[in-house]
Each structure stands twice: as C-alpha cells, then as structure tokens.
Amino acid sequence: MSGYRPDELVEFMIGRMNQGYYAIVFIDESKITASSAYEGDPFPHHLMLSGYDLKERTFDVSMFDFNQVYRTIKIPFEEFISACDSMKQLIESGLEADHHTFFYRFNGEHPFAFDLVAVADQLRDYLNSETHLNRINYNPDGEVFGLQTYEYLQLYFKAAAERHPSLVWPNAVRHLHLLWEHKRVMTDRIRYFTQRGIIERDDELQQSFEELANKAKLLRDQMAIAEMKGDDRIYAKMAAKLEAFKEKEPGLLERLLKRVESGQPVGT
Secondary structure, eight states: OTTOOHHHHHHHHHHHHHTTOEEEEEEEGGGOTTSTTTTSSOOEEEEEEEEEETTTTEEEEEEEOTTSOEEEEEEEHHHHHHHHHHHHHHHHTTSSOOOOOEEEOOOTTSOOOOOHHHHHHHHHHHHHTOOOTTTTTOOOTTOOOTTHHHHHHHHHHHHHHTTOTTOSSOOHHHHHHHHHHHHHHHHHHHHHHHHTTSSOOOHHHHHHHHHHHHHHHHHHHHHHHHHHHTOTTHHHHHHHHHHHHHHHHHHHHHHHHHHHHTOOOOOO
16 A cells, blocks of 8 residues: 555545445554554554545544543544554564555355354364464464463463563553453354254353353453553452453363264254
C-alpha cells in the first residue's frame, strides 16, 4: 500500500469494503486517539475495518480502546492515514517487520464437510500441549500450545506483579480477553456438536464449559477495572485464579474427546 496517496488509501479501503471484504490493516496504533497506546511508543498492530461513514469521514474499527475494552469504535480517516504512514516509516527504517494487510470475506458458495477426525486431533493436541501445524517444516521451539499456555500466563502475571523490567507495558486485559474468547468458542462448539447429533448430549459437560467461559469473562472484567483504577495488586492474585482453570479443564477435555471419538460425522 506504500504507493497510495492518502486520499487513494481511503478510497482503496472503502472500495474493498464495498466488495464485501473486511480489511485487516497493519498500522501503528499509537497514532489512534481511542487507543490505550496513543502518543506512546510505536505500537504495531492489526486493525479490522468493518465499515465507514463518508459524512463523518470515519472508519468503523474493532479494537481495544483506552480503557482496554474491546469494541467497535469510529476513527477519523486522518488518524487512519497517519497510523498507516507511521507503520510504513517503521518498516522502511527496519524497526519493524511487515506483517502485511489482509482482506477477508465469507465464501458462502463453497460447502465445507465437517471433519470429526480433525476435531479429535486438535483436542489431543490441546490436551498434550502439542501442535499438528505443518509438523514436517514447522519448528515450534520457543512456542507453547494447549494446556501449557496456562503455565506461561501464570509466569506472565508473576512477572507483572514483580514489575519485571522486560515487561515494558503490561497488557494483561488482552491476554484475558483471548482466554475468554477461547472458552466461549469451546462452549459454542460443544453446543453445535450436540445440536447436529455429532456427539451424545451431555448437559453437565456443556454447563461446565459455560462456567469456565463465565469465569474467564469475570477475570477479564476484574483486570480491566483494576487497571483503570491503577490497582496493581490484582497481578499477584491471577496465578491462583488460573490454576483453577488448569486443574479443571483437562478432565473436561478428556470427556469431550471421548464423546467425539465415539461420535459419527453428520451434515456439513
């Protein structure tokens, strides 16, 4: 996009959205007023554009705002241009790698068959803290997966509680928001499996995952409130709270995997 003039850049994004695409743009979020990174150090980040208002000259974007709340807000075209230009300069100066901009739209014309084997493989990976992702050519050294993620979240909050110098800017709400989204998606998946007859109905299993999702949302909300109040004491409490997830989830996952392995793929 470096060849576009500012007005052309806005027109290009609007054109893609008019074609039904969501724009996932790599920008410097420190140039966005609504961002918690505003006027701070450069903050390279992907931003999703989902709409625009020509009268107000704004884009609708999904992001964490200055209160660390993830929501859809409006940002002026001028701020968007400034954020793109700053990102371009960071890339050209070698201070940041280009993580690219993407455009996605839903393909409703192609049917996707449900793959029960893939579901079982992913659940085993999650339980064993492994990944099937391109095992031949992909080197996962230095990365963690599945249940082991809890251990590293605990280490992160321990470092935050101790004000470890490597944490220039603790960003705890984002991590907990992702945790909540994962538990919410897991809950939705189990509901889908049951409604489609893919697994045997298990109300206790469904309810247990819903409870995990609710607890994860509560943790995220508590962290957001504490950070707005400047109360750092919450960091020291998080390891124990995450331990409860780490102890509860393996048994539920094993129960779900057993249901999946004994199920039959149906529908699409």
